[in-house]
Amino acid sequence: MKRKINSFSRKITNNPNLPAAHAMLYATGMRESDFCKAQIGIVSNWYEGNPCNMHLDILGKKIKLSVINQKNLIGFQFTTIGVSDGITMGTPGMRFSLPSRELIADSIETVVEAHHYDGVIAIPGCDKNMPGVMISLLRLNRPSIIVYGGSISSGFYNEKKLDIVSSFEALGEKNTCKISEEEYKNIIKNSCPGPGSCGGMYTANTMASALEAMGMSLPYSSSSPSTSENKKKECKIVSTFIQKLLERKVKPKDIVTKTSIENGVKLAMCLGGSTNLILHFLAIAKSANVHFTLKDFQKISNQVPLIGNLKPSGIFLMEDIHKIGGTPVIIKYLLNQGILSGDCLTVTGETLHENMKxxxxxxFNQKIIYPLNNPIKKNGHIRILYGNLSPEGSVAKITGKEGIFFRGEANVFDSEEDANKAILNHKIQTGEVIVIRYVGPIGGPGMPEMLKPTSYIMGSGLGKNVALITDGRFSGGSHGFVVGHITPEAQSGGLIAFVRNGDFIKIDAENNLLTLEVEEEEIQKRKKEWIPPLLKVKKGYLYKYIKTVSPASEGCVTDQF
Structure with missing residues (x-):
C-alpha cells in the first residue's frame, strides 16, 4: 500500500499483545493477509418491522460485497435501532421516535470506537435514521459515506396515486362520509406497496436530499428508489469512494461546514421539506462544531423560493424527481442560479461543482420542479416565529396555500389524544386555533411527532379554516396552518401552559410573530396559579432523555453539557 489507510484498525491487528482479539478476528473469517487492510463498519438501520427499513440488510450485503472486492478493504456489517414513525404515530410509542436519534448516534459511535474501524458506510432508511447516523459520523470523524435506503414506490387505488399520508387523511374522509368503509380499507391496503421510505417530501426524503446537497452521500442517492437499478449500482460503487476518502484522509468535518449545511438547508427549503429539518440540522451543526441557529434558518427562508410541487403540500412524490433526472439536476440548477455554493468538498473526493459537471x-417541461422566476412561493415555507408565546422560537410550515395570517380563539388540549378525539367528533369550529401542549421534549416526553391531527383536519375539510399550534412537532407529512416547536414548552413553564379556551391567538407568518392576546397582568395571575404536571415517566430511557435533553430551539440534543 502506498499510504496506510488502516490507521485505527491496526491498533488491534498490528498489536502482537492482543492474541485473543486476533483469535476472534480469525473466527470471523479474516485471513492473515486481511490484517493489513482497512476495516470498514457497514451499519444499517435494518429491521423487519418497517417498510422504510426492511430492505436495508439486502443493501448492506451488496455494499459488503463491494467493499471486500476492493484490494485493501475488509467490511463488517452491524445494525443499529430504528423506530417506525408511521406505525407509532398517535400512540405512546411515538414518544421514542425523536429520542431514537440519540440512541442511533450513540450506538454507532460505540461500535466504531470500540472496534477501531477505519471508516463507515451507513445505510439509513426512516426519518430519525438520517440525522442519527450523521451525528455519529461527525462525532467519530473518520472517512464515511451515507447510502440512503431509498424511497418507496407509490400506491394506487381507484385511478389515484397513494402514499402513507393518504391512509391518515382517509380516516378524516370516512368520518365526514366523503368515502365509504370499503374505500377507506382499500386506500389503507394500497398505500404502501413495498420497501422504502415514505414517498413525499417528508422527513426521510427531506433529510436524504439535504445530506446529498451537503456532500455526505453520492449523487443520486436521495432520489434513487429503494428497489431501483440505480440503488443497486450505488451499493456497488460506494467502496471505490470510501477507499478514496481513506487514501486522501477526507473526514466528515472536512465536508460538513457552515456553507455545506446552508446548501443542505437551502435545497430542502426549495423542495418544501419537513419542519423536522430544523431539529436535525441544529443537532448536526452542533456535532460538527458549527455555529448554526434558528436565525440562520429564517435567513435562508427569506433567501430561497419554494419550487418543489411535492407532497404533502404539493402533489408529486420522490419517484417523480427520479423520473426527471434525480436530485442532481435540481442541485445543478440551484448551483447555476447562485443559490448553492459549489466549492464544498463531498464524499466523491471532489467538490459539489465538480460532481455536477x-x-x-x-x-422545465414538467410540473414537479418550478423555475426560480416562477416559483410556487417567492420565499421559503418554513418560518421561525417569535413573540410572547414563543420567546425562544417556534417553527411554522407555511406554503402560502394556507394564507400567511391567522387569528382565532384557542381550543386547548393537554394531549394529542384529546385533540384527535375532538377533531374526529366534529368538536372543532371554523376559525379556531387548536392548541396541543405538554407534548414537548420533556412534557411528551420525547416531543412526539403528530400526523394524525393535521391529517384529520385536512381529511375533514378544515385545512383552510383552522390553525394548530403546539410545543410538540409535526410529521413531514403534515400540512395546513401549523406551528410547532414552541419554546419554552408547557412542561417547563412556557406561556403555552397558561393559554385558556377562548383566548385569542394571532399567527403572523409575514412578520414572524406568534402572540397570545392576553394582558400581562392576567398572564402573571395565571402563572402564580399554575402547578407543573408530574412527569409522565419516572424510569427507563425516556426518563434519562428528560434529564439530559436540550430545548427544541437547540435541537433536542442530549450531549449539550
Whole structure:
C-alpha cells in the first residue's frame, strides 16, 4: 500500500499483545493477509418491522460485497435501532421516535470506537435514521459515506396515486362520509406497496436530499428508489469512494461546514421539506462544531423560493424527481442560479461543482420542479416565529396555500389524544386555533411527532379554516396552518401552559410573530396559579432523555453539557 489507510484498525491487528482479539478476528473469517487492510463498519438501520427499513440488510450485503472486492478493504456489517414513525404515530410509542436519534448516534459511535474501524458506510432508511447516523459520523470523524435506503414506490387505488399520508387523511374522509368503509380499507391496503421510505417530501426524503446537497452521500442517492437499478449500482460503487476518502484522509468535518449545511438547508427549503429539518440540522451543526441557529434558518427562508410541487403540500412524490433526472439536476440548477455554493468538498473526493459537471440540465417541461422566476412561493415555507408565546422560537410550515395570517380563539388540549378525539367528533369550529401542549421534549416526553391531527383536519375539510399550534412537532407529512416547536414548552413553564379556551391567538407568518392576546397582568395571575404536571415517566430511557435533553430551539440534543 502506498499510504496506510488502516490507521485505527491496526491498533488491534498490528498489536502482537492482543492474541485473543486476533483469535476472534480469525473466527470471523479474516485471513492473515486481511490484517493489513482497512476495516470498514457497514451499519444499517435494518429491521423487519418497517417498510422504510426492511430492505436495508439486502443493501448492506451488496455494499459488503463491494467493499471486500476492493484490494485493501475488509467490511463488517452491524445494525443499529430504528423506530417506525408511521406505525407509532398517535400512540405512546411515538414518544421514542425523536429520542431514537440519540440512541442511533450513540450506538454507532460505540461500535466504531470500540472496534477501531477505519471508516463507515451507513445505510439509513426512516426519518430519525438520517440525522442519527450523521451525528455519529461527525462525532467519530473518520472517512464515511451515507447510502440512503431509498424511497418507496407509490400506491394506487381507484385511478389515484397513494402514499402513507393518504391512509391518515382517509380516516378524516370516512368520518365526514366523503368515502365509504370499503374505500377507506382499500386506500389503507394500497398505500404502501413495498420497501422504502415514505414517498413525499417528508422527513426521510427531506433529510436524504439535504445530506446529498451537503456532500455526505453520492449523487443520486436521495432520489434513487429503494428497489431501483440505480440503488443497486450505488451499493456497488460506494467502496471505490470510501477507499478514496481513506487514501486522501477526507473526514466528515472536512465536508460538513457552515456553507455545506446552508446548501443542505437551502435545497430542502426549495423542495418544501419537513419542519423536522430544523431539529436535525441544529443537532448536526452542533456535532460538527458549527455555529448554526434558528436565525440562520429564517435567513435562508427569506433567501430561497419554494419550487418543489411535492407532497404533502404539493402533489408529486420522490419517484417523480427520479423520473426527471434525480436530485442532481435540481442541485445543478440551484448551483447555476447562485443559490448553492459549489466549492464544498463531498464524499466523491471532489467538490459539489465538480460532481455536477456531467449532470444534464433540468427540463422545465414538467410540473414537479418550478423555475426560480416562477416559483410556487417567492420565499421559503418554513418560518421561525417569535413573540410572547414563543420567546425562544417556534417553527411554522407555511406554503402560502394556507394564507400567511391567522387569528382565532384557542381550543386547548393537554394531549394529542384529546385533540384527535375532538377533531374526529366534529368538536372543532371554523376559525379556531387548536392548541396541543405538554407534548414537548420533556412534557411528551420525547416531543412526539403528530400526523394524525393535521391529517384529520385536512381529511375533514378544515385545512383552510383552522390553525394548530403546539410545543410538540409535526410529521413531514403534515400540512395546513401549523406551528410547532414552541419554546419554552408547557412542561417547563412556557406561556403555552397558561393559554385558556377562548383566548385569542394571532399567527403572523409575514412578520414572524406568534402572540397570545392576553394582558400581562392576567398572564402573571395565571402563572402564580399554575402547578407543573408530574412527569409522565419516572424510569427507563425516556426518563434519562428528560434529564439530559436540550430545548427544541437547540435541537433536542442530549450531549449539550
Amino acid at each position: 456531467k449532470i444534464p440540465n433540468i427540463n
